[in-house]
Amino acid sequence: MLHIVDLQSSTPPLPSHEPIIPVIQSALPPFEEYVEEIRSLWESKWLTNNGTKHQQLEQALKEYLKVEQVALFTNGHLALEAAIEALGLTGEVITTPFTFASTTHALIRKGLTPVFGDIRADNYTLDASKLERLITSKTSAILPVHVYGNVCDVEAIEAIAKKHHLKVIYDAAHTFGVTVNGRGIGTFGDVSMFSFHATKVFHTIEGGALTFNDPALKPRFERLKNFGITGPETVKEPGGNAKMNEFQAAMGLCNLRRIDEVMAKRKRVREQYDASLKGIPGIRVLEYQPGVHPNHSYYPIVFTDAVNRRDEMETLLATKGVLTRKYFYPLVTDYDWMENRFASRRTPVAQQIADRVLTLPLYPDLTPTDVTRICDILRERMMTR
Numbered sequence: 001m002l003h004i005v006d007l008q009s010s011t012p013p014l015p016s017h018e019p020i021i022p023v024i025q026s027a028l029p030p031f032e033e034y035v036e037e038i039r040s041l042w043e044s045k046w047l048t049n050n051g052t053k054h055q056q057l058e059q060a061l062k063e064y065l066k067v068e069q070v071a072l073f074t075n076g077h078l079a080l081e082a083a084i085e086a087l088g089l090t091g092e093v094i095t096t097p098f099t100f101a102s103t104t105h106a107l108i109r110k111g112l113t114p115v116f117g118d119i120r121a122d123n124y125t126l127d128a129s130k131l132e133r134l135i136t137s138k139t140s141a142i143l144p145v146h147v148y149g150n151v152c153d154v155e156a157i158e159a160i161a162k163k164h165h166l167k168v169i170y171d172a173a174h175t176f177g178v179t180v181n182g183r184g185i186g187t188f189g190d191v192s193m194f195s196f197h198a199t200k201v202f203h204t205i206e207g208g209a210l211t212f213n214d215p216a217l218k219p220r221f222e223r224l225k226n227f228g229i230t231g232p233e234t235v236k237e238p239g240g241n242a243k244m245n246e247f248q249a250a251m252g253l254c255n256l257r258r259i260d261e262v263m264a265k266r267k268r269v270r271e272q273y274d275a276s277l278k279g280i281p282g283i284r285v286l287e288y289q290p291g292v293h294p295n296h297s298y299y300p301i302v303f304t305d306a307v308n309r310r311d312e313m314e315t316l317l318a319t320k321g322v323l324t325r326k327y328f329y330p331l332v333t334d335y336d337w338m339e340n341r342f343a344s345r346r347t348p349v350a351q352q353i354a355d356r357v358l359t360l361p362l363y364p365d366l367t368p369t370d371v372t373r374i375c376d377i378l379r380e381r382m383m384t385r
């Protein structure tokens, strides 16, 4: 998958005398703990199809994420496709080009037309003040992304959606555990999609979930992820297969036990970066959002000098063994398959951020020494020009 290939090994081996620092490293439970967790599967021989681990994880996530309803999936992308199908979206959907491929590809694969809105210059989420002008008689929904764990302008988006009778699906892949004034991020909009991919803050190796308030959606999601089957002799609709298996759910149960520790370690890394990088001219870091309990999922920096130094710094860091990622570059609208299909939609802020952003290494076991090493490289070069 693009994520893990690109995030962990996109940069070719380079001459470096220091140990390589990857951009992301998956958090794993102690080996014995996972083995203990899956032991019962050898007794029950129940490996998938809503087993015990699956049920336990669903319940535990309902509490942890502070949401009404949860449906688990084999990955976040298929969960998103199921949400689009269940809400019966048609025609055009307003979304952001500053995201991972999955968001737009889900729309295209479900036969919809993405309409790209620009993003905010401060937190890189969809700019709600520019949304209404994109609405046409064909618009059925808005699909914003809580990018890097930054919370979208949920109130303004809700007001616009209400006024124009639009559905809202949030791509919440980056916001596991985030709350807004104590409210679970997954309770906003009609449905939110979480990804539990190996590179995310919380993972089930591959995995994902939908969260929602309307209990009527739950049986629909169960059908869509299991061939439309509702009983031994009843198949209600042409569903696909997107079930989370017991080994994935077991990994989730182990990782959830340790999530507070993971968050605390991430917080420490972020705070060290903040303290070291904030004073460096030409580098902008993410600000905290008022009322938002963050999850410290990514550490993107934006190079603000008139001459764009992003690519130069990426190469410099790589030669010193520090792997970073231009996350998100290119914009979805610049993908090869797009072939300028949506070129008439200009999103200058998104373009500028994509051209200037660099995501630094951030994972729980990144040491203070590693962070110092990374910041020293950045500071030294940025201060001598």
Ligand SMILES: *Cc1c(COP(=O)(O)O)cnc(C)c1O
Pocket: 003, 075, 076, 077, 078, 099, 100, 102, 103, 145, 171, 173, 174, 194, 195, 196, 197, 206, 207, 208
């Ligand atoms: C990871 C991710 C997805 C897709 O999730 P998978 O579980 O990998 O299918 C979707 N959107 C965004 C923004 C992501 O980062």
